[in-house]
Amino acid sequence: MKAAIRRKVIAFDLDGTLSASKSPITDRMAELIDQLLEKYQVCVMSGGKFEQFETQFLSHLKAEPAKLAKLHIMPTCGTRYYRFEKGKWTLKYAEDFTPAQKAKIVKALNAGIDHFGYREKKTWGEAIEDRGSQISFSALGQDIVAALGDEGVKRKEEWDPTNEKKKQLRDYIAGLIPEFEVRSGGSTTIDVTKLGIDKAYGMQKLLNMLSISKKDVLFVGDRLNEGGNDYPVKAMGIDCMEISHWQETALAIEAILNVS
Numbered sequence: 001m002k003a004a005i006r007r008k009v010i011a012f013d014l015d016g017t018l019s020a021s022k023s024p025i026t027d028r029m030a031e032l033i034d035q036l037l038e039k040y041q042v043c044v045m046s047g048g049k050f051e052q053f054e055t056q057f058l059s060h061l062k063a064e065p066a067k068l069a070k071l072h073i074m075p076t077c078g079t080r081y082y083r084f085e086k087g088k089w090t091l092k093y094a095e096d097f098t099p100a101q102k103a104k105i106v107k108a109l110n111a112g113i114d115h116f117g118y119r120e121k122k123t124w125g126e127a128i129e130d131r132g133s134q135i136s137f138s139a140l141g142q143d144i145v146a147a148l149g150d151e152g153v154k155r156k157e158e159w160d161p162t163n164e165k166k167k168q169l170r171d172y173i174a175g176l177i178p179e180f181e182v183r184s185g186g187s188t189t190i191d192v193t194k195l196g197i198d199k200a201y202g203m204q205k206l207l208n209m210l211s212i213s214k215k216d217v218l219f220v221g222d223r224l225n226e227g228g229n230d231y232p233v234k235a236m237g238i239d240c241m242e243i244s245h246w247q248e249t250a251l252a253i254e255a256i257l258n259v260s
Contacts, residue, residue: 007040007216007217007218008040008041008210008212008216008217009040009041009042009043009072009206009210009212009216009217009218010036010040010041010042010043010217010218010220010253010256011042011043011044011045011072011203011206011217011218011219011220011233011238012042012043012044012045012219012220012221012249013044013045013046013219013220013221013222013223013229013230014044014045014046014048014053014056014057015046015047015048015186015187016186016187016222016223016245016246017220017221017222017243017246017249018033018044018057018246018249019056019057019246020145020150020153020246021145021153021156021157021186021187022048022052022056022144022145022146022152022153023056023145023153024055024056024057024059024060025056025057025060026250027060028250029249029250030060030061030062031062032250032253032254032257033061033063033253034061034062034063034067035253035257036253036256036257037063037067037068037070037071038067039257040070041070041071041072041210042070042071042072043071043072043073043074043203043206043217044057044071044072044073044074045074045075045077045078045199045202045203046074046075046077047075047076047077047134047136047185047186047189047191047229048075048076048131049075049076049129049131049132049134050073050075050080050082050089050091052075053073053075053082054089058073058089065084065087068084069083069084069085071083071084072206073089074202074206075131076131076132076133076134076191076193077134077183077185077191077193077197077198077199077202077229078197078198078199078200078201078202078203078205079094079095079096079133079134079193079194079197079201079202080093080094080095080132080133081093081094081202081205081206093205094132094133095133095193095194095197096132096133097132097133097135097194101180101194102130102135104177105135105177105180105192106128106130106135108173108176108177108192109128109135109137109173109190109192110128111173111176112169112172112173112176112190113127113137113169115172116165116168116169116172118139118165118169120139120140120141123139123140123141123144124140124141124142124143124144124146124147124148124152125138125141125142125143125144125146125147126138126141126142126143127139127140127141127142129142133193133194133197134191134192134193135191135192136185136189136190136191136192137169137189137190138186138188138189139159139160139165139188139189140152140155140156140159140188144156156186156187156188157187159187159188160187160188163184166184166185166188166189166190167184167227169190170182170183170184170190170227173190173192177192179195180192180193180194180195181193181194181195181196181197181198183198183227183228183229184223184227184228184229185229186229191229198229198232199229199230199232199233200232200233200235200236201232203217203219203232203233203236203238204236214236214237214238214239215239217238217239218238218239218240218241218256219233219234219238219239219240219241220240220241220243220249220252221233221240221241221242221243222242222243222244222245222246224240224242
C-alpha cells in the first residue's frame with residue numbers, strides 16, 4: 001500500500017473526499033485531521049473559494065495553532081494559497097484574472113451552457129461565480145447544499161452521474177477559450193483558471209516552498225480520472241490514492257496513521 005511509504009505531506013481534495021459536496025466535515029474527520037497533523041504536514045486543495053473552506057472545513061477543526069501552522073490551504077484548485085500565521089489565515093499568493101479575462105470566460109461559459117441547454121430554470125445562488133483566480137459554473141447554483149442540505153447533495157449527484165454533461169461542456173468551452181485551463185470540477189461544476197494553473201501547479205508550488213520532492217507527498221482524491229480536476233496531480237507523478245466516496249477517506253487516514 002502506497003501509504004506505507006514514509007511521507008512528509010498528506011494532501012487531500014475537499015468536496016467528495018473529506019466531506020460530501022459543500023457539506024461540513026464530520027467530527028470524526030476533524031479528529032482524524034487533528035491526529036494527522038501530529039505526524040505530517042497536511043494540504044487541502046479544492047475548487048472552492050476560501051470562504052467555502054472556512055464554512056466546510058476550517059471552522060470544524062479542533063487543532064491548536066501549532067498544528068494549524070502545518071496545514072496548507074489551497075482554494076480554487078491551487079490558484080490561491082493560505083497559511084496560518086500570527087493567529088489568522090494569511091494569503092500567500094493568488095493567480096487572479098484581469099476584468100477582461102473574466103468577461104471572456106463568463107461569455108464562453110454562457111455560450112456552452114446555452115449550446116447544450118444546461119441552463120436550469122431554478123438555481124440556488126449564482127450559477128457562475130467569480131472566485132478571483134477561478135471562474136466556476138455550478139449547474140444548480142453555488143448554494144444548493146446550503147439551502148437544501150442532504151437533498152441538495154442528492155440533486156447534485158443526480159445531475160450528471162456519468163459525467164457526460166460536464167465532459168461535453170468542458171470540451172466545448174475549452175474550444176472557445178483555448179488560452180485558459182478548463183476542467184471538470186465537482187459533481188455539477190466546470191472550473192476555469194489561467195492556462196497551466198491547476199492542481200499540479202499548486203502542488204509544485206507547495207513542493208518548492210517546503211523544499212521537498214514528489215515522493216514525499218501522498219494525494220487523496222475522488223476525481224483522478226483524465227479530465228477530472230485531481231488528475232493533474234496524478235499526471236505530474238505524485239503518488240495518489242483514489243477514493244470513490246468521501247466516507248472511504250476516513251478509513252484511508254486511519255490506515256496512514258496506523259503504519260506511520
